[in-house]
Amino acid sequence: MSVVGFDIGNENCVVAVVKQGAIDVLLNDESKRETPAVVCFGEKQRFLGSAGAASAMMHPRMTVSQVKKLIARKFTNPEVQMELQRMPFETCEGPDGGILVQVQYAGEVHTFSPVQIMAMLFAHLKDLSEKNMEMPVSDCVIGVPSYFTDLQRREYLNAAVIAGLKPLRLLHDCTATALSYGIYKTDITNKSPINVAFVDIGHCDTQVCITSFNIGHMKILSHAFDCSLGGRDFDEVLFDHFTKLFKEEYKVDVYSNVKASIRLRAACEKIKKILSATEAAPLNIECLMDEKDVKGHIKRDDFERLASGLFDRIGIPCRKALADAGLPLERLHSIELVGSGSRIPAVGKLLTSIFGKEPSRTLNASECVARGCALQCAMLSPAFRVREYEVQDSIPFSIGILLDGVPVKVDCNDVLFPRRHPIPSFKTLTFHRCGTFHLEAFYEKADELPSSASPKISRFTIDPFKSSPILAQKHLLL
Structure with missing residues (x-):
C-alpha cells in the first residue's frame, strides 16, 4: 500500500510518495519531476500531461x-471572462451557470x-x-489554495473520486509547505515557539501564512492571499x-494569432527566468507570424x-498575514519563499523591506507542497x-x-466558526423542534472571500420526526 501527495498547480503538477522511509517526488514519462497540467484532445485520442x-x-x-482557475466558477463572472480571453480553447455557459469546455474529439463536438x-x-x-510504484494507488492528500471556497474544495474531491482516488484530506498549500519544513527542523526548543512566514508565489496566485512551530506541533496563525497575482502576470507584462x-x-498583431501568442508567451516566460540571473535578456523568434522573424531586448531594470x-x-x-497573526517583526524567526514566481530578485528585495529579514529558500520551491501532502497522508x-506531529490549520473565512x-447565535456571536479558528474542529448545537427545520451554513463576511465568490456552503433539512416534541441535535464538523 502506498500514500500519495498531489500538488495540482495551475501550470504544473507534482506527485510525492512515501518510499523507503522518505518522501520522494516521482518522475513522469519524460523523467521530469513536474508534469504539465494540460489535456489536449487530438483527432482520435487524448494527450495528457507532457504529451498534451x-x-x-x-x-x-x-x-x-x-x-484550476475555472473550477466551480460561474461563466458570467467578469474575472472568469478575463481568464477565458487568455485561453485558446472555446467555452460556453452550462445549464447551472458554470463553465463548459468545447472541443472537437473523435469527429464530434464534446x-x-x-x-x-x-x-x-x-x-x-x-x-x-x-507505474512508478508498481502497486495500486488510492489514499492521497491533495493540496488546495487557502482561498478556495467549500464548493471548489468539493469539486476537487469529486474529481479525485472520479479518477479512482480516495482523498483523506485537502490540505492548504502553505500548510503543506510548513509541514514539510517544520517536521524536519531540529533547532526547536521548549523555551519559545519559532515563528516562520511562508510566502508562496505560484503561477496564478500568491499565498502567505504565518506558522508557529513547537516540538511535535505546528500551528497556523494566519492566512492571506491574492488569488489573481502570480508568476504568469509577470509573463503577461513582458508579453504586452x-x-x-x-x-x-x-x-504584426500577435493578439490576432493563437499560435503566435502561445509562442511569444512561452518566450516571455523564459526571458523572465533569464532576467532572474542576468541584467538583460534577448528575444528571438523565427517566423512568429506572417513569415516574419522578430527580435527584441529588455533589461532587468525596465522589466521591474x-x-x-x-x-x-x-x-x-x-x-x-502579519497583522492577523498579531506578531511583531522581531518575533519572526525567518521568511521562507517558495513557488514558481519566487525566483524574481525584486521579490526578495520587497520581502526584505517588509519583514526586515532577507527571505530564505530552504525548501524546493516547486516540490514542497507535494512533499507536505505526502507527509500528511502518511x-x-x-x-x-x-x-507524533500535530498539524493545526486555521479557517481562512468566518462561517455562520x-x-x-x-x-444562530453561538456564545453571543453570529459567527459559528470565526476566521483563524483551528481546524479540524467541531461544535454541537442543540435545537428543540417538533417539525421539519432547515440549517444553512454560509460564509459570514463577504469581504473575506475572493471577489464574486458565493457565500453559500450547504443546506441541511432535518426530518421527519416520529414523536413530538423531540430534542434534535446536529453535529457540524469542519
Missing part, C-alpha cells in the same frame, strides 16, 4: 490548461466541465504513480511589452519598472508509522449558520 503540452502547438484550440478535465489529470497522475514593440517595428504595480500588490497579503494512513433563515 507537446501537442499544444498542433491543436491549440483543443488544448485545455489552467483549469463539452466537458472543469471537474471532468481535472479528473482526467488526476487519473493521469494516478497512472504515473502506479513585446506585442506593442513588434506591432510598431514589424507591423513595467511590473512595479505587481510588486506593490505582493506586499498586501504579506502585511495582512500520518493519516494506518499503514505507516510516522513520529442559519436556522430556518434566522442567524
Whole structure:
C-alpha cells in the first residue's frame, strides 16, 4: 500500500510518495519531476500531461490548461471572462451557470466541465504513480489554495473520486509547505515557539501564512492571499511589452494569432527566468507570424519598472498575514519563499523591506507542497508509522449558520466558526423542534472571500420526526 501527495498547480503538477522511509517526488514519462497540467484532445485520442503540452502547438484550440482557475466558477463572472480571453480553447455557459469546455474529439463536438478535465489529470497522475510504484494507488492528500471556497474544495474531491482516488484530506498549500519544513527542523526548543512566514508565489496566485512551530506541533496563525497575482502576470507584462514593440517595428498583431501568442508567451516566460540571473535578456523568434522573424531586448531594470504595480500588490497579503497573526517583526524567526514566481530578485528585495529579514529558500520551491501532502497522508494512513506531529490549520473565512433563515447565535456571536479558528474542529448545537427545520451554513463576511465568490456552503433539512416534541441535535464538523 502506498500514500500519495498531489500538488495540482495551475501550470504544473507534482506527485510525492512515501518510499523507503522518505518522501520522494516521482518522475513522469519524460523523467521530469513536474508534469504539465494540460489535456489536449487530438483527432482520435487524448494527450495528457507532457504529451498534451507537446501537442499544444498542433491543436491549440483543443488544448485545455489552467483549469484550476475555472473550477466551480460561474461563466458570467467578469474575472472568469478575463481568464477565458487568455485561453485558446472555446467555452460556453452550462445549464447551472458554470463553465463548459468545447472541443472537437473523435469527429464530434464534446463539452466537458472543469471537474471532468481535472479528473482526467488526476487519473493521469494516478497512472504515473502506479507505474512508478508498481502497486495500486488510492489514499492521497491533495493540496488546495487557502482561498478556495467549500464548493471548489468539493469539486476537487469529486474529481479525485472520479479518477479512482480516495482523498483523506485537502490540505492548504502553505500548510503543506510548513509541514514539510517544520517536521524536519531540529533547532526547536521548549523555551519559545519559532515563528516562520511562508510566502508562496505560484503561477496564478500568491499565498502567505504565518506558522508557529513547537516540538511535535505546528500551528497556523494566519492566512492571506491574492488569488489573481502570480508568476504568469509577470509573463503577461513582458508579453504586452513585446506585442506593442513588434506591432510598431514589424507591423504584426500577435493578439490576432493563437499560435503566435502561445509562442511569444512561452518566450516571455523564459526571458523572465533569464532576467532572474542576468541584467538583460534577448528575444528571438523565427517566423512568429506572417513569415516574419522578430527580435527584441529588455533589461532587468525596465522589466521591474513595467511590473512595479505587481510588486506593490505582493506586499498586501504579506502585511495582512502579519497583522492577523498579531506578531511583531522581531518575533519572526525567518521568511521562507517558495513557488514558481519566487525566483524574481525584486521579490526578495520587497520581502526584505517588509519583514526586515532577507527571505530564505530552504525548501524546493516547486516540490514542497507535494512533499507536505505526502507527509500528511502518511500520518493519516494506518499503514505507516510516522513520529507524533500535530498539524493545526486555521479557517481562512468566518462561517455562520442559519436556522430556518434566522442567524444562530453561538456564545453571543453570529459567527459559528470565526476566521483563524483551528481546524479540524467541531461544535454541537442543540435545537428543540417538533417539525421539519432547515440549517444553512454560509460564509459570514463577504469581504473575506475572493471577489464574486458565493457565500453559500450547504443546506441541511432535518426530518421527519416520529414523536413530538423531540430534542434534535446536529453535529457540524469542519
